[in-house]
Amino acid sequence: MYFVAEVNEKECAKYNCKQCVLFCPEPNCLNYKESGHTAWVWYDRCKGCEICVYVCSDLLKRHCIEMVMVKSGD
Amino acid sequence: MGLEYVRISPGFERYMPRDYVDLVKFGQFGKQVDVMQLGQFKELVEEHPMCAGCYMAYFIRVFYAALPNPEDTIVLGTAGCARLALSQAAVPFIYGNYGDTNAVASGLKRALTIRFPDKVKDVVVIAGDGGLMDIGFGMTMHSWFRGEKFTTIMVDNEVYGNTGGQESGMSPKGVQLKMAPLGKKFDKINAVELAQVAGCVYVARISPTNPKRIAKVIRRAIYAAREFGPTFIHAYTSCNIEYSIPTREVLKDAREREKKDFKFYEWMTDEVKEYLEEIERKEKEKAKQEVK
Numbered sequence A: 001m002y003f004v005a006e007v008n009e010k011e012c013a014k015y016n017c018k019q020c021v022l023f024c025p026e027p028n029c030l031n032y033k034e035s036g037h038t039a040w041v042w043y044d045r046c047k048g049c050e051i052c053v054y055v056c057s058d059l060l061k062r063h064c065i066e067m068v069m070v071k072s073g074d
Numbered sequence B: 001m002g003l004e005y006v007r008i009s010p011g012f013e014r015y016m017p018r019d020y021v022d023l024v025k026f027g028q029f030g031k032q033v034d035v036m037q038l039g040q041f042k043e044l045v046e047e048h049p050m051c052a053g054c055y056m057a058y059f060i061r062v063f064y065a066a067l068p069n070p071e072d073t074i075v076l077g078t079a080g081c082a083r084l085a086l087s088q089a090a091v092p093f094i095y096g097n098y099g100d101t102n103a104v105a106s107g108l109k110r111a112l113t114i115r116f117p118d119k120v121k122d123v124v125v126i127a128g129d130g131g132l133m134d135i136g137f138g139m140t141m142h143s144w145f146r147g148e149k150f151t152t153i154m155v156d157n158e159v160y161g162n163t164g165g166q167e168s169g170m171s172p173k174g175v176q177l178k179m180a181p182l183g184k185k186f187d188k189i190n191a192v193e194l195a196q197v198a199g200c201v202y203v204a205r206i207s208p209t210n211p212k213r214i215a216k217v218i219r220r221a222i223y224a225a226r227e228f229g230p231t232f233i234h235a236y237t238s239c240n241i242e243y244s245i246p247t248r249e250v251l252k253d254a255r256e257r258e259k260k261d262f263k264f265y266e267w268m269t270d271e272v273k274e275y276l277e278e279i280e281r282k283e284k285e286k287a288k289q290e291v292k
């Protein structure tokens, strides 16, 4: 069990943003869907550092990313 | 960037791992990506074992997206944390003995120039503060004195991160580290000034707070090294483990340090400046035409 980031895509799509994607340390972990104008997380690659939460919530006050627990089998 | 470099032999497509196929289909090969497109193409660097929230890992991620000529680039690293990610990228990587990077890079760059006289081959060293300013200090300096044409990037986490927290010449004065419990008694080395005096033709100091600027500096350093001589980038890349930075605050820390001792700094010779302006003007024109 460990934490990974999860994007609330409906909320995120309101902003046409992408900032978190540009500051995640991991390759192809936070990605961006042009079609839906939203960021999304490839959970297997997420190390749970919360830098994206800092960007989205602390810097931009958009609060679209939440840390969620993954369990075995997810 | 040439697609030939990675093309899968006919008939083998379905046996190749997904990451490789993605690299061919959605990677940087065959096109020039902009760093602002991160998250919308398959990156050259793969998953790696660097720590959660490591901003050295972040810098390396941006580095690969910024490379002007990845299929003709060789990256040289050494012992220290950076090689954990450098060795997981679709760009040739050479592991130099600790301290030897700039000697190996000198020979490599010269050999490539003789072997491929009509081709541009970029050589880039990425190593830690310990590797370049302590144990490899002599090799680093002499490569600059000799005017060797390659880029050196110091990923400075101000500690020997990989071996558990010894102080380096780049650790700030007074800092207490796990294996330097009395606190550092000497000043942080002024690496950028040393590089300038030792013969580098392009020098930059940067904190990783702006991907566009990181990419610009990396490309400039690589372009300038092709024609004129050694180039150097001093990048602050925090070690959240040894400096006990909560991972959520790693970017905040980079922004704070940028206001203090890691203010953006860039210096180049007049001829480099002229050369880069010309390249950047052409790149802009090309980009404009592509939009049309």
Ligand SMILES: Cc1ncc(C[n+]2csc(CCOP(=O)(O)OP(=O)(O)O)c2C)c(N)n1
Pocket: B079, B080, B081, B082, B097, B098, B099, B127, B128, B129, B130, B131, B132, B135, B157, B159, B160, B161, B162, B163, B168
């Ligand atoms: C010749 C030699 N001496 C010592 C070591 C042990 N060693 C491995 S990594 C390292 C320190 C790395 O510090 P730095 O270069 O700052 O890189 P970081 O891990 O901090 O990124 C040392 C001393 C070695 N591998 N080879």
Ligand code: SF4
Pocket: A007, A011, A012, A013, A015, A017, A018, A019, A020, A021, A038, A039, A055, A056, A060, A062, A063, A064, A065
């Ligand atoms: S920072 Fe927030 S709003 Fe912006 S792209 Fe990321 S999740 Fe969406």
Ligand code: SF4
Pocket: A004, A005, A023, A024, A025, A026, A029, A030, A041, A045, A046, A047, A048, A049, A050, A051, A052, A053, B053
């Ligand atoms: S928690 Fe860290 S690794 Fe995971 S998506 Fe956010 S920034 Fe990337």
Ligand code: SF4
Pocket: B049, B050, B051, B053, B054, B055, B056, B057, B081, B157, B161, B162, B238, B239, B240, B241, B242
């Ligand atoms: S020990 Fe420090 S520098 Fe090394 S991978 Fe971990 S956070 Fe990064």
Ligand SMILES: [Mg+2]
Pocket: B128, B129, B130, B155, B156, B157, B158, B159, B160, B161, B168
């Ligand atoms: Mg170090």
